[in-house]
Amino acid sequence: MTERHIIRGSERNDRDVYEYALLRVVPRIERGECINAGVLVYCRAKAYVGVRTHLDEAKLLVLDPEADVAGVRAALRAVERVCAGGEAAGQAGSDDAGRRFRWLIAPRSTVVQPGPVHTGLTIDPTAEPERLLNLLVR
Numbered sequence: 001m002t003e004r005h006i007i008r009g010s011e012r013n014d015r016d017v018y019e020y021a022l023l024r025v026v027p028r029i030e031r032g033e034c035i036n037a038g039v040l041v042y043c044r045a046k047a048y049v050g051v052r053t054h055l056d057e058a059k060l061l062v063l064d065p066e067a068d069v070a071g072v073r074a075a076l077r078a079v080e081r082v083c084a085g086g087e088a089a090g091q092a093g094s095d096d097a098g099r100r101f102r103w104l105i106a107p108r109s110t111v112v113q114p115g116p117v118h119t120g121l122t123i124d125p126t127a128e129p130e131r132l133l134n135l136l137v138r
Contacts, residue, residue, distance in 0.1 A: 015121040018043040020132055021105045022115040023053065023079060025072055027064035029109060035059045038076060039132040040083070040114065042101035043125035049097040051083040051104075052129035054137050068111070075112040079104060 023038035038053035053076040060067050081088045082100055092100050105114040122128050 015123055016043050016045040016125060017119060018048075018122050018125050018128055019101070019117050019119050020128065021117045022136060023051070023076065024113050024115050025055070025060060026111055026113055027060060027067040027072075029111075031063075033063050034113070035063065036115075036137045037072070037112070038079065039129055039136060040079070040101060040104055041125060041128045041132065042097060043122070043128075044098060046125050047097045048125045049083050049101045049104075050126060050129045051080055052133040052137075053080065054133055072111055075110070079112070 018041055020039055020041045022036050023040065024034040025037045026032065026034045035056060037055045038051055040049070040051050042049045055069070055073060055076060057069055060069065060072065081090075082092050082104055083089075085095070085097075085100065086093045089100070092103055095103070105117055107114070120128070
């Protein structure tokens with residue numbers, strides 16, 4: 001741990017804890033190969049859940065030349081709708097941000113899967129999805 005990560009009791013901490021999970025595309029589950037295609041972020045203190053997605057079709061088609069690109073895009077859009085909440089999210093739309101995040105990170109055996117949950121500290125949770133997408137997906 002470096003000095004910049006240590007917060008002393010006398011210091012003011014403007015950062016909030018957030019959780020995040022990568023969205024992985026596993027085109028052929030029996031092979032277990034995957035590419036990162038998005039990131040989910042949840043900050044309880046701000047009641048925020050957000051997602052950013054980016055599908056690299058070329059990488060996907062290297063893993064499986066017959067991958068259903070349109071189906072993967074539809075699954076990623078569904079995750080985006082659940083994060084946004086409201087009527088477009090279906091039954092999950094009326095749930096709070098934490099419940100929507102927990103539902104999205106639940107393990108599933110589909111082509112689009114959540115990875116393990118990690119934590120961090122941030123001043124602006126709404127900026128984290130884009131930052132993490134650039135760092136871990138693009």
